[in-house]
Amino acid sequence: MDRQKEMPKARTGVPGLDDILLGGLAAGRVFLLEGSPGTGKTTMAMRFLVEGAQKGERGLYVTLSETEQELHSAALSHGWELGDNIDIFEVVPPESLLDADQQQSLLYSSDLELGETTKLIFQAVEKSNAQRIVLDSLSEIRLLAQSSLRYRRQILALKHYFARHGATVLMLDDLTTDTLDKTVHSVAHGVIRLEELTPDYGAERRRMRVVKYRAQPFRGGYHDFVIRTGGAQVFPRLVASEHRLDFKRGRVTSGIAAFDRLLGGGIEQGSSTLVLGPSGSGKTTLAWQFVAEAVRKGDKAAMFVFDEELGLLFDRAKPLGFDFEAMRASGKLRITQLDAAELSPGEFAHAVRSAAADPGVKTVVIDSLNGYQTSMPQENSLILHMHELIQYLNRTGVSTFLTVAQHGLVGEMKSPVDITYLADAVILLRYFEAEGSVRRALSVIKKRGGKHEDTIREFWIDGGLHIGEPLTQFHGVLRGTPVLPNNASPQRPEKDE
Numbered sequence: 001m002d003r004q005k006e007m008p009k010a011r012t013g014v015p016g017l018d019d020i021l022l023g024g025l026a027a028g029r030v031f032l033l034e035g036s037p038g039t040g041k042t043t044m045a046m047r048f049l050v051e052g053a054q055k056g057e058r059g060l061y062v063t064l065s066e067t068e069q070e071l072h073s074a075a076l077s078h079g080w081e082l083g084d085n086i087d088i089f090e091v092v093p094p095e096s097l098l099d100a101d102q103q104q105s106l107l108y109s110s111d112l113e114l115g116e117t118t119k120l121i122f123q124a125v126e127k128s129n130a131q132r133i134v135l136d137s138l139s140e141i142r143l144l145a146q147s148s149l150r151y152r153r154q155i156l157a158l159k160h161y162f163a164r165h166g167a168t169v170l171m172l173d174d175l176t177t178d179t180l181d182k183t184v185h186s187v188a189h190g191v192i193r194l195e196e197l198t199p200d201y202g203a204e205r206r207r208m209r210v211v212k213y214r215a216q217p218f219r220g221g222y223h224d225f226v227i228r229t230g231g232a233q234v235f236p237r238l239v240a241s242e243h244r245l246d247f248k249r250g251r252v253t254s255g256i257a258a259f260d261r262l263l264g265g266g267i268e269q270g271s272s273t274l275v276l277g278p279s280g281s282g283k284t285t286l287a288w289q290f291v292a293e294a295v296r297k298g299d300k301a302a303m304f305v306f307d308e309e310l311g312l313l314f315d316r317a318k319p320l321g322f323d324f325e326a327m328r329a330s331g332k333l334r335i336t337q338l339d340a341a342e343l344s345p346g347e348f349a350h351a352v353r354s355a356a357a358d359p360g361v362k363t364v365v366i367d368s369l370n371g372y373q374t375s376m377p378q379e380n381s382l383i384l385h386m387h388e389l390i391q392y393l394n395r396t397g398v399s400t401f402l403t404v405a406q407h408g409l410v411g412e413m414k415s416p417v418d419i420t421y422l423a424d425a426v427i428l429l430r431y432f433e434a435e436g437s438v439r440r441a442l443s444v445i446k447k448r449g450g451k452h453e454d455t456i457r458e459f460w461i462d463g464g465l466h467i468g469e470p471l472t473q474f475h476g477v478l479r480g481t482p483v484l485p486n487n488a489s490p491q492r493p494e495k496d497e
Helices: 002-006 041-054 068-077 094-098 114-128 138-145 148-165 183-187 257-262 283-296 310-320 324-329 345-356 369-374 379-395
Strands: 030-035 059-063 086-090 132-136 168-173 190-197 205-213 223-228 231-235 272-278 300-305 333-337 361-367 399-406 425-434 437-447 457-461 465-470
Touching (some): 030 183, 041 068, 041 086, 041 132, 041 168, 059 068, 086 114, 114 138, 114 148, 138 148, 148 168, 148 183, 223 345, 231 345, 257 437, 272 379, 283 300, 283 310, 283 399, 283 425, 283 465, 300 345, 324 333, 333 345, 345 361, 345 379
Parallel strands (some): 030 168, 030 190, 059 086, 059 132, 272 399, 272 425, 300 361, 361 399
Antiparallel strands (some): 223 231, 437 457
8 A cells, every 4th residue: 555655646737636636647557538528538638748748748649539730729728838748649531631741640540440540559659758648539449449349459458558658648538439338447547537517507517526546545526627718627525524723712703792692702713603584684784794893803704795796795885884895905805706607516615715725714704505505506415515615614713604595574484405403503584573664683593502692682784783682572573473462662772882
């Protein structure tokens, strides 16, 4: 096992992928990168060669499907130069043979026997003396073989040749022929599979999985990835148990005395708080209060907003005493607007992790989980994603505030997702009717690690957040239709300092 740990690795250069592979591809081995057309195989393969060239390793791209010009154009679209350290060997249609300068190097694959094609690949490798090789694609070789037995023999011949040569090889398979043929799976040292999902609405989602990596641990499961200008980026699946920081658990306060009393003096640093309530009840404003207080004390905060345009958010927050534009300009607040239709869960988790990596960030707000839920390809995965994300933030000492909009306005409320058991504290907001007007009430219904008030208090938003006295005379406030036996109305204090 020690020898395996010491085995040199050829880094792919794809952000996140080397993390999943625990360092990269084992040097001198043959790997398979498979996926349907458009999943990103060529982009990752070129990045693999560019990474090697930057380290002084010679690369060779053997293509049976694309021309050298197409490969150069694809590389330039990502800002890469396939320089002198990367050779391209083509097997292309006979139309290109009209160019006299290329007649000695360009061949038509369907006119060749499989053995001749393999021999030409070997000659290209010998001529190039490459340390990194990409073979694109195996589907063409499978068609030339015409039988599974012959195909397997040629793959084994390629593997043994590359093993003697000492190159790290990435074979691409576009799965356009017999997708049930697992010949290369058994021969290759490792197998990486790329997939593309098309939701009913929004951009395509890409994910990858390491199917096999012989004698080497790796991060299992599916990992989201994207392809943008600059190449592919993989977002390794978050595993909270791998992260833990030692920190002192202090108290996080809101800056409003009555609210802090309701919370039993505040909440613990490194805990998660869920704010539940109907639309418009003040969930976001409550979360803002903790952000503003954290910044006032000299800490940093991060906000991830799904449901509101930032310009409107800034305009709405300023009259309430929250100057988020100034906080962001000072570097104390990192605020990100997210588009659920264009976002994968893995990319969102990566964005949160990047923010939390700043040791000054002590408060994170996710507004709201309803928006996050719409970015999930499968609804039943939301709980698992949120569990890992909340646990990760808790273990790194970040206080997390999450909002969830419940369905309905008064009476019976339903949540689109129940994560109350995951949160360390739960704040419940409600509308209620009293004497012909609609009012708001809040209560802390759960808080781990300490006592809290079990009262229900009225609150209102008027130039800021104000908390009233406990509604001791009412019954049924949380149902939205309270009863006031003595026909008396509670008095609101002018302002709570």
